[in-house]
Amino acid sequence: DYDLIIIGGGSGGLACSKEAAALGKKVMVLDYVVPTPLGTSWGLGGTCVNVGCIPKKLMHQAALLGQALQDSRKYGWQYEEQVKHNWEVMVEAIQNYIGSLNWGYRVSLREKSVTYLNSYAEFIEPHKIKATNRKGQVTYHTAETFVLATGERPRYLGIPGDKEYCITSDDLFSLPYCPGKTLVVGASYVALECAGFLAGLGLDVTVMVRSILLRGFDQEMAEKVGAHMETHGVKFIRKFVPVQASAFFRSLHSMQNYFKWHMQNARAVWEGFDSVLIAVGRDACTRSIGLETIGVKINEKNGKVPVNDEEQTNVPYVYAIGDILDGKLELTPVAIQAGKLLARRLYGGSSTKCDYINVPTTVFTPLEYGSCGLAEERAIEEYGKQNLEVYHSLFWPLEWTVPGRDNNTCYAKIICNKHDNNRVIGFHVLGPNAGEVTQGFAAAIKCGLTKELLDETIGIHPTCGEVFTTMDITKSSGQDITQRGC
């Protein structure tokens, strides 16, 4: 019936569908959200729009505004001492905005003549899927080409009580009540970002970490991110092993969740929390969509789909994009880019492949961390320490001077390959607006940025980004990078 059927209406799926439709093809998108154990569900748009980037950044902004309120007094603003945050007002405002995005997507698909079904899709035979909607009604559809873009969902701990009493990021962003005293289990960027903004809103937050923070990221930067959170009131429990979660009734009016865990090689500890947020990773939604029926291979360990450099699975007419790809970055812009380019290759005569090298990212913790290229450890592994020069600097955003906060906390680092003209192979910045700062540098890295070009470029004054144009001190010199003035 269709030229293209896309399973999954998230960042990747929608981008691909709209591009294919623009090229004149008959396209269908199926999107279906299986409710969370607590019953949370959402509309069209996928993770990013509903339970990812968008609500996350808005709540992060709410927390940053809390900090701005404190700063403002030092800048002469005066108002009543007591300022409290109302969770429900924030969630309502955010959910309203998300609702407008869901609506916008439906309109956009309609305008581009993409057929949209709010149904759960499963392959039942080659080129054919069965679609089941909320009411249980079933329809069947065939297409010449399929794209899998089903994304992921949060993983649970797999210990008694986790699904009954704990929430995940899927639930947090639309939680109708304030999470209160929260335990965040995990040290992924999801865990740290959520812990960060919850603390910024004034909540009592504890983060439980099994080993390292932000696995896969530059560890020096990860530790600095964590250290800043700790300085600002987030409690960290490191090296734990969870045992059991269960709920006790405390009173007729409130119920706290008591969480029991083991410290490594020590006794069990109980502590009570209002909410327990599990953020230990995400699992690909590939297990129950009938992939075995048509022979699409998945990586059994993580459920992800291996593809070639044209996003094609082992079954020629089935492609995959986005978070479900094995070995690729789980980022909205990557999924969108991959989806668009795939459509153009399939139907637009293009041969441009998605460039996964030097993709920039930003972790929106209270102190934001932006990066592009290699982590220092990875660079050392790949090139050898003696072949690298690492330049670094602490910096103090001008706006933080008047309120007198966090001096010598923000940090900038670039890793250069000595044997390639001091080419910048790793860019890391810890500071406000890290995403805005990093974006342009990512473009420069794409154009072959070298240390010399950095030195030749004039900085914009006064900004944080300009620190990269005047970095003199190398790690190898051992010189002090403490800042003292303009």
Place this chain on the structure above:
Amino acid sequence: GKKEYDLLVIGGGSGGLACAKEAAQFGRKVAVLDYVEPSPQGTKWGLGGTCVNVGCIPKKLMHQAALLGGALKDAQHYGWNIAQPVHHTWSVMAEAVQNYVKSLNWGHRVQLQDKKVKYFNMKGSFSDPYTICGLTKSGKETIVTAENIVIATGGRPKYPTHIAGALEYGITSDDLFWLKESPGKTLTPFVFNVSLECAGFLTGIGLNTTVMMRSIPLRGFDQQMASLVTEHMESYGTKFLKRCFPTKVEKLESNRLQVTWKNTELGTEETDSFDTVMWAVGRAPDTETLNLEAVGVKTNSETGKIIVDAGEATSVPHIYAVGDITEGRPELTPTAIAAGKLLAQRLFGQSSELMDYENVPTTVFTPLEYGCVGLSEEAAGQCYGSDNIEVYHAYYKPLEFTVAERDATQCYMKMVCLREREQRILGLHFIGPNAGEVIQGFALGIKCGATYPQLMKTIGIHPTCAEEITKLHITKRSGLDATVTGC
């Protein structure tokens, strides 16, 4: 004969200090003279020059104060309960800013000491090509000789002395940042970035502010962007008197100022009273008392600035100049610093690297900031012909504006490229929050010769404003609606 110093720098601002400290690194004997002639209103300040004392630093801090006022409004949409009324106290802000600036003055003195650079708080003038006569505040004279002399005296705000009362009753940016009391209802005539930036933050902290302009705002900048900036300021609350110019300023019994102006469009004369009139008619190079004619250092007859070659050398060998005082250079702190450092490296460090003044990025810190690098659309059209350039543009909405219910009408970006195959980027312009941070990295890209296809290959960081630059695809030529939605 043997001179006392290898290098003498006249002017302890961004350029002068950078040059002096760099020269000292090479083990040279260096001295710096810095002296601040009080403004007509009597304002003066310490070591560090314009940027630190009456420029970038206090300007950005007061801009931040204004932005925080906006944040307070936003915060309520994000769930923060702030009891009304909220008001701003100038003196608290001014004291905090002035204290920080003073700590920087101190920091600079310590740095000079650490680097063994001799500092004289004296006003210098040339006696002969190798000799400077330094005058202290009390009138004491000191003679200093040096092998090489660098002039880095910068500039000071001009007064429109042809307007009656301008000098007696008006202030300039030199005074604004050091006011102990609120300027109150303020008028800022003429429109260089300084006046727009000041008018912007004054409005943001709740003051009744009017900008008066005779013709176009932000001369020299891309005019489409300049209009968007002023449009935003208007919706933000700053009043604009367009096509007007002041004719006289008088003092009223109440101590307020009565300003009379001509409205060239209506052909009428109008008046109104203000607490403060802040002139921003441009800056004049500080060369008057240097006695340049005596040693033959040539200046541009129109601007009064010192003429230098690509190596910052003046018409007199071994006398150099850096910073705002030099003809044809951008008046920016980072270029002065870079020029000063490179000069020292060439003089004492066996380097031959010259300063590159091409594609210098800059940002105007108005309430909605404007950052840019490279050519304006007009300049690109003039240089290459409008048929040979392609302009990609987009109106976007910062995510943070959504919940805050802020108007994003003027949030706009455009990329000016060559139309031919490679599509090299000639200029990038961005209006929005954190414009400086957004543009900095792209300025580097342009230094690397970035092309439009290369930028399109760069993956965006989501959600940010900057990522929209990597997604620009609608051309002006197509005539299509350039509004883009983030997600």
